[in-house]
Amino acid sequence: MSANASRWMALVAGEASGDVLAAQLLQGLRAHWPGLRAAGIGGPALQAQGFEAWWPSERLAVRGYVEVLRHYRAIVAMRRALKQRLLQERPALFVGVDAPDFNLPLEADLRAAGVRTVHFVAPAIWAWRPERVELIRRACDHVLCIFPFEPALLAEHGIAATYVGHPLASVIPAQPDQAAARQALGVPMDAAVVALLPGSRRAEIDHLLPRMLAAAQRMRQQRPALRFVLPAVPALRSVILQHLQRAAASAWVKVLDGQSHTALAACDVTLVASGTATLEAALFKRPMVIAYHMHPLSWWITRRKMRQPWVGLPNILCRDFVVPELLQDAATPAALAQATLAWLADDAATQARRRALQQRFAALHDELRRDTVGAALQVLRPMLEGAT
Missing domain, CATH: 3.40.50.2000 (Glycogen Phosphorylase B;)
Structure with a gap:
């Protein structure tokens, strides 16, 4: 040579x-x-x-x-x-x-x-x-x-x-600055914020984003003050905007140019497609609901090849369902909305659940850094x- x-x-x-x-x-x-x-x-x-x-x-x-x-x-x-x-x-x-x-x-x-x-x-x-x-x-x-x-x-x-x-464990800070992220996005500190992360592939967005937007609409009906942010892969921004327009969601979903890390730092909870973004959310210590939906035949083949009960990386690494997974037929707008809102409840049990999750994610962060x-x-x- x-x-x-x-x-x-x-x-x-x-x-x-x-x-x-x-x-x-x-x-x-x-x-x-x-x-x-x-x-x-x-x-x-x-x-x-x-x-x-x-x-x-x-x-x-x-x-x-x-x-x-x-x-x-x-x-x-x-x-x-x-x-x-x-x-x-x-x-x-x-x-x-x-x-x-x-x-x-x-x-x-x-x-x-x-x-x-x-x-x-x-x-x-x-x-x-x-x-x-x-x-x-x-x-x-x-x-x-x-x-x-x-x-x-x-x-x-x-x-x-x-x-x-995992290189992301060194890039993402152990204690994300939520206030700085919200200031960067123009989101009030006292608002409850949901980050929608429908994936980075066209097929993922086409299958998942309509369900996520329908779920977000249901969440707004119960909590009108909720804020929604959606990081868009630049190459797919036009596709995302078309989905928002069809769902009449353009006025109340803030679409970002990339900035997924800023969105995760700013949010209180994320509704996220199964994939690397779930690990990013865990490293940001954020509660999440993992969702996925694909062509029925693809799903049938995938299910037959799975060896573990978990799909999301945080659950796989923790070897437990520490966050909900709503996959394929279970990923209905009603179920997605209910599971996401459950993380935002103000009762003592939910607060304890959030603290326990943050502790598990902090330990995971240390292990991967x-x-x-x-x-x-x-x-x-x-x-x-x-x-x-």
């Missing part, structure tokens, strides 16, 4: 959360190698670090079996084109960030051709689809794990892995330095 190739790496980040993780990693690597070239598939966070995005990460932001089938040909064609380019240009290292259905087969092909491969964010074989462990073993020279129990589990299958902590980039560099540096 040429000296020039020894200082370039390929990255694929499949959605908004992966884009942020990958950007933090690239920033840390560039502190050691300022001239390090990085290219592949990424979003705005990576591109802000000078990343060459051959394709935008939103092209991979598809969840659900039926939804993936609609985009299958385009995704497979993109992966094939990317593989051909990488095999021709030969990066010193390939890092696939999350997006396991896209990245693992690609990593397997690259590794078989002699390219070093690392997967960042271990696929959740402990939660569902345990059969993927064989593909992980073929695909990855190393796995960077964001949860502490994962390296031992992967080691049982002969897979090298390192716990690097590590120097993620530094730990990842310990793994990646020998691979980059050893490229010849």
Whole structure:
């Protein structure tokens, strides 16, 4: 491999959360190698670090079996084109960030051709689809794990892995400043605030946001003074605004340009789509109601592959239903409204419930807080330095 190739790496980040993780990693690597070239598939966070995005990460932001089938040909064609380019240009290292259905087969092909491969964010074989462990073993020279129990589990299958902590645990403060967040959003300190987080994919928004808005309307009927904030992924802002218009909610839902962390810091409770945002809400110590809805066939397949009773990351990590999960047919507007309002009650039992939840989330925060980039560099540096 040429000296020039020894200082370039390929990255694929499949959605908004992966884009942020990958950007933090690239920033840390560039502190050691300022001239390090990085290219592949990424979003705005990576591109802000000078990343060459051959394709935008939103092209991979598809969840659900039926939804993936609609985009299958385009995704497979993109992966094939990317593989051909990488095999021709030969990066010193390939890092696939999350997006396991896209990245693992690609990593397997690259590794078989002699390219070093690392997967960042271990696929959740402990939660569902345990059969993927064989593909992980073929695909990855190393796995960077964001949860502490994962390296031992992967080691049982002969897979090298390192716990690097969850980078969000270092970014999100242990004690979020609610007053500053509300000032930034123009929300009164004495208002009760609900953050609506319907997801970062088009399919999620189309399935979940109408239910969330109908639930919010019911909440307003019971508590007219409630305030609602909705962080919008910039690429999907127009879609969100269309949903608000159809629901006649534009006047009373404050749509934000991104700013999900500001919304979580400002709110009293969040109604949130299952995914990384639930962990963010937990790190902000916020009560939540986890919701999800997808195509019925996708849901049927997903349910058959689940290995645990929980779907939301806070519940999985706490190994208990510490917050409600309302999924598929259970995610009715009435149920979502009732569960969300239950966190806002003023009685002593609810206050004790909120305090207990905050204590559990504080302990979780401490467990996940590590120097993620530094730990990842310990793994990646020998691979980059050893490229010849």
